[in-house]
Amino acid sequence: MTTFSTRRWILSAGLLALLAGCGDEAANEAPARPAWVVQASAQGAAPTAYAGEVRARHEPALAFRIGGKIARRQVEVGQRVKAGQVLAELDASDVALQREAAQAQLVSAEADLALAKSELERYQQLLGQQLVSQSLYDARKSQYEAAEARVRQARAQARVSVNQAGYAVLRAPADGVIAQRVAEAGQVVAAGQTVFVLAEDGPREVAISVPEREASLFPVGRPLSVELWSLPGKRFPGQLREISPSADPQARTFAARVAFQPGDAAVDLGQSARVYANGGDTGLMAVPLSALHAKDGQPALWVVDPADSTVSLRPVQVGAYGESTVPVTAGLQAGEWVVAAGVHLLREGQKVRPIDHQNRPIPLAAAAD
Template identity: 55%
Template sequence: MSRHALPRILPLTLALLLAACGNGEQVQQSIRPAMVVQPQPAADAVEAYPGEVRARFESELAFRIGGKVSKRLVDSGARVKKDQPLAELDPEDVRLQLEASRAQVAAAEANLKLVRAERDRYRTLLDRQLISHSQFDTVENQYRAGEARLKQIRAEFNVANNQAGYAVLRSQADGVISTRRVEVGQVVAAGQTVFTLAADGEREVLISLPEQSIDRFRIGQDVSVELWSQPGQRFPGRIRELSPAADPQSRTYAARVSFKDAKVPAELGQSARVFVQVNGEVPLSVPLSALTAEAGSPYVWVVDPESSRVKRTPVRIGAYGEDRVPVLEGLKAEDWVVAAGVQVLREGQEVRPVDRANRAVKMLAKE
């Protein structure tokens, strides 16, 4: 056989072999099932935000003077009473300052006694016309200066006396020490936070709200709160406080939610979730499992009712909820959206729509 005929014979031989291996029929690709759902109205969408139970009144306690901490009498989590000592500064400096002020008061009193006696003598001499009025005025001014000096020194003594009391930090109310930021031997400045006191009384939930949806929240808005220790039980509440500025690090807005019932068994530091009804502001919502994204752009797979083929549909979403996500743009109420297995689909793929019970779904095309 000529070597020039080999290239023409080889493809024919391979074709015959392939035909002999099969029956000549084209393999039909199987149609995979896809669970589909329709978007729910916004009235059924609820947004959930994690939070922490806090006291309504939280005070940052600090010494009014600086010094070295000599005693720390409580720790974090301690329950304290009003006016109970919490920590003490080394009293030596304030004691010396108080003694110096007391000595200055004694000196000013002695000086005033002297100038008073001098004034009285000069008054007698003036009455006898033995001195001039100008000489008496000089002594009178010295007496008035002595009086003013004594008032000044007494005021400084009162300040020093108060500062001696400031060396002991006391609780401002009944409550619980939530944080401690001092140790014995530490030198603190005046006004530096030493303890944080969570006062007894009302409890609230502190949450953070995303900046892209802050316009949907307002003070007084009704919400519901679920405590981690009591799952499934929701307590009514309302937004009491809303921060006017975003946190510079998290870019979220702090909000405080108060309970409508003051007897809710909420303890400090407990985890909680706050549920907010969207009140129709978001037109539709879909399950979280229906949403996927590419390059930061979210989209869903919408099934064509006529051809049963999927189409990638970009959407604009709101804040994520507990198990659903609101859709601001991109979907219609009559659309059918793939709710599971979205990561394995491709554009134009034919699917067999089923519901959550694996029953076939009959999708009617819109006329």
């Protein structure tokens, strides 16, 4: 019995070992998972368009330097003006009264100076005859000097009052077009409150808003292209001139200005335009959105090794997301193969069977050679 039990136990152990070996061999020889792969290429990085508006490079806000009630408004929005042209006037009655008061103070100060001068001359003669003391003469001299100072003060105040009267008239600082009117006749405005916005003649620009996630891709000087709505299909070369260092608190976008040279084309203020950010994307790799995965919270791609068709997860840096593709700014080389679908089912070092979108096999090694 003992010998029979021993033989039976040895036979069972052998069968189990044989089955285990067959299982490992079957596991090792499991067919590779088919995977749709694409080759990273600089082609197909679609340009991104940003809606904008044609603006003047210099748009000063015009305001009175003194406060008061607007008596007359001389121009309308869209009207062309010349440098020095009167745009609006304040009610100058109070300013005129202040000027008259300053002139009266000047006349009074000059009369006091004349009296102090005559007194000083008389005391100087009496001092020479030793009829007055030196202290009385010094007192008259001090009064004369004080009268001189009051005259200088009154003259300065009179000049200020004249300037204030001139500030009651708002004039255009340069040639241009009235782009905006903020105040109306009869309105009381404070000093420095905007009344008009002037679009000065000169270079024209396109004002756009750059989303927060794309602001890092817009360095100053980046080449761009501009297309006017009035001239569809014709693009003008442009360049990013400036971008705001802070985002708008409500829209969370960065205001940017694109300078361009329209040539002989008629460009009017307020025209609609599109800015295409395709001037600097020629070196970027583009992959389908479905190829993106994540590694430690960062974008990553499953890259296929052409030698043995195994995959490895590689962190990358991406740009602005498009409708179906995303540009890869760092971490991927041109010509490398990445898995484009089913990325959540893969594991590190897994062997795959590369296929294209029509389920046809792709010989990666031959393609690499």
